[in-house]
Amino acid sequence: MRSLNYICLLLLTGTLLTPIATAQAKAKKGVYRHVVLFGFNEDISDEQIKEVEDAFGKLPSQIDTIIDFEFGTNVSPENINDGLTHCFFVTFKNKAGLEVYLPHPAHKKFVELVKGKLAKVVVVDYISK
Structure with missing residues (x-):
């Protein structure tokens, strides 16, 4: 029973x-996804990387068109990440949300923070299906 x-x-x-x-x-x-991949310069310290992670993580509280955010570091056993170690996944309701995000002062400040720290950056945007 x-x-x-x-x-x-x-x-x-x-x-x-x-x-x-x-x-x-x-x-x-149908949401608009903004995927950002970073590979840091070899001379960048763990503290500097943490500063970048924290700053990116604060953007959703500063830019109201961000409806979801997550990030993580590469854990793939395939070893084909080509030096890219961090993946940031930003979601907007639509492309208009991204258009608010890109010129936003908080985003521009973040871009200034990462300048000189990155060996490689890849950005892919897509509309979810």
């Missing part, structure tokens, strides 16, 4: 959470 209750609870939980997950997936379709 106890295992039957457990199975029923699992089925109920799955039934209740599936529409939420589906709605979240649909809500992300």
Whole structure:
């Protein structure tokens, strides 16, 4: 009887959470994604890298068109990252959000902060499907 209750609870939980997950997936379709990849110069210290990470992470609180933000460092075992170590993932509702972001004083200040620290930068924008 106890295992039957457990199975029923699992089925109920799955039934209740599936529409939420589906709605979240649909809500992300059509958003404008701005993907930024950094490779730092070899002489840049861990403290300087942390300063860049922290500054990028503060942009969502300074620029209201950013609707989501995340970042991480390369952990791929394939070793084909070509010196790129950091990936920043910025989401906007639409391209107009990016157009507010790029000339925004907070973004310009961030760009000044990273100048001279990067060996390589790659930026890719796309609309999620």
